[in-house]
Amino acid sequence: MRKKIVAGNWKMNVNLQQTQQLLTDLIEEANTYPSDVKVIVAPSFTNLQTAVQQLENVNIEVAAQHMSEHEKGAYTGEVSADMLKSIGLNYVILGHSERRQYFGETNAKLAQKVSIALANKLTVIFCVGEELENRKNNTHFDIVTQQISEGLFHLSPVELDKIIIAYEPVWAIGTGETASPEQAQEMHAHIRNVIADRYTIGVADSVSILYGGSVKPSNADELFTKPDVDGGLIGGAALKADDFSAIVNARSDQKLQQYVGLTFTVAPINPVNEILIAELSELGFDTFVETETGLEAYILEENFDHTILDDLYVFENPDFDVSYTVEQIAQVNWNEEWEKNFNPIKVDDQCLIRAPFHPAEEVPYEIIIEPKMSFGTGHHATTYMMLKHILAEKWEGKKVLDMGCGTGVLAILAYKKGAAAVDAIDIDNWCYVNTLENIARNQCPAISVKEGDASLINATYNVIIANINRNILLQDMPIYATHLAENGSLFLSGFYEEDLPVIKEKAASLGLTYQTHLEKDKWIGAKFTK
Numbered sequence: 001m002r003k004k005i006v007a008g009n010w011k012m013n014v015n016l017q018q019t020q021q022l023l024t025d026l027i028e029e030a031n032t033y034p035s036d037v038k039v040i041v042a043p044s045f046t047n048l049q050t051a052v053q054q055l056e057n058v059n060i061e062v063a064a065q066h067m068s069e070h071e072k073g074a075y076t077g078e079v080s081a082d083m084l085k086s087i088g089l090n091y092v093i094l095g096h097s098e099r100r101q102y103f104g105e106t107n108a109k110l111a112q113k114v115s116i117a118l119a120n121k122l123t124v125i126f127c128v129g130e131e132l133e134n135r136k137n138n139t140h141f142d143i144v145t146q147q148i149s150e151g152l153f154h155l156s157p158v159e160l161d162k163i164i165i166a167y168e169p170v171w172a173i174g175t176g177e178t179a180s181p182e183q184a185q186e187m188h189a190h191i192r193n194v195i196a197d198r199y200t201i202g203v204a205d206s207v208s209i210l211y212g213g214s215v216k217p218s219n220a221d222e223l224f225t226k227p228d229v230d231g232g233l234i235g236g237a238a239l240k241a242d243d244f245s246a247i248v249n250a251r252s253d254q255k256l257q258q259y260v261g262l263t264f265t266v267a268p269i270n271p272v273n274e275i276l277i278a279e280l281s282e283l284g285f286d287t288f289v290e291t292e293t294g295l296e297a298y299i300l301e302e303n304f305d306h307t308i309l310d311d312l313y314v315f316e317n318p319d320f321d322v323s324y325t326v327e328q329i330a331q332v333n334w335n336e337e338w339e340k341n342f343n344p345i346k347v348d349d350q351c352l353i354r355a356p357f358h359p360a361e362e363v364p365y366e367i368i369i370e371p372k373m374s375f376g377t378g379h380h381a382t383t384y385m386m387l388k389h390i391l392a393e394k395w396e397g398k399k400v401l402d403m404g405c406g407t408g409v410l411a412i413l414a415y416k417k418g419a420a421a422v423d424a425i426d427i428d429n430w431c432y433v434n435t436l437e438n439i440a441r442n443q444c445p446a447i448s449v450k451e452g453d454a455s456l457i458n459a460t461y462n463v464i465i466a467n468i469n470r471n472i473l474l475q476d477m478p479i480y481a482t483h484l485a486e487n488g489s490l491f492l493s494g495f496y497e498e499d500l501p502v503i504k505e506k507a508a509s510l511g512l513t514y515q516t517h518l519e520k521d522k523w524i525g526a527k528f529t530k
């Protein structure tokens, strides 16, 4: 998942006492760090455990500067991924140019290290970068392409999500000479294109790419405002707590997007709020906060124009009273916003959906998600009903499709209840990326995720779940019917009770038998069989 990251690589510069002092200085400043910036420091091997202990409960993570490509054995002087993990590390830097240059680390060896790191649940900061000679003879893009493809392209998209890339032009490391923001942006965009060609645009877009090479407080702002620069890997300036903290804080509020906020006053709240959320979601609004008088809804400024609201059903229905005001929103930290507004949800005392920062509870099925702006958290009636349907069914050995997967919670619950294999599809890139992240977080390796529409369906399923909306369901039900196995079940949601007859009629015309439905806040979750 793409994050803003500032990492300090202390290289072979500080002994134990200096490490402790530097950590003490950083801890003093850590409360000024923006909550949406991940901060990492990489001391030497001998000081890692001290750092882990000293930084317990501090918003700074610890990384190792390298590790062995071997699991274990007679490799005197080497340190394994398991050893790093065993002292509480979650990050390792691999492929730093100094390791490549002085210790013979090749792309092939690095590919092995990457796999072993990931197998041990270490997130990798993977360094790439060209030498001056390459830039002079214009082979810098080829060199970086080769480093990325040979070092990383054996990974699955989900595995790639655990990689942070650091672009460090060798000629800029420790030399005082920085790549210009334009040169950094150009290479970062190139790296994203290379990843998009091998995987998808969505995968490429979700990788954090850091710039390294003589970053200092005076140039960090400008470098970090470039759209494909997600932060920095800092060497020399990371050895001074003030400089490093200034670089971390240079990230603050840099790239938060400009939003327009609409405040709706509605009556009656129920069902207008639900209908409004569904209609606004289709128009591109991506964040909602329910209030006592109605709803606050947010949309990227570039997607907003007053006329998009003209045809909303909530304005046409004479039983509804809806008005709204519009305001430009100052830059907002959306991650903090959703964290404030996202509460855990429990379904039938069986399934708990919570964020990582909520306390755990003893329930048969616990799903941990970071929904950010994705639809399908369980708060909406349609997702809630689908969760209830899934809890009531037997899933052992079944092949399942979750169409319009949102955050991926339905796919994850089906998998946790014993489904043999689950495919999840969503047309929205944000949902696709968020589902990838959530399935990794919930350790559901047999779920595969694709970005696109129903035309991607090319297998036969015992169960198809589609929590979308009336029109898309009516359009795609023939495809679902074709790809549903005999005796298979189709669960549909995302439509109102008045739409149930037309959905039933369509299902009957496709040879599907209506079985039952749930109803919540005028929304329906229905089951059909073939």
Ligand SMILES: O=C[C@H](O)COP(=O)(O)O
Binding pocket: 009, 096, 168, 172, 173, 174, 175, 176, 212, 213, 214, 215, 233, 234, 235, 236, 237
């Ligand atoms: O790992 C960090 C880089 O090698 C950058 O080092 P530097 O900031 O001293 O140029």
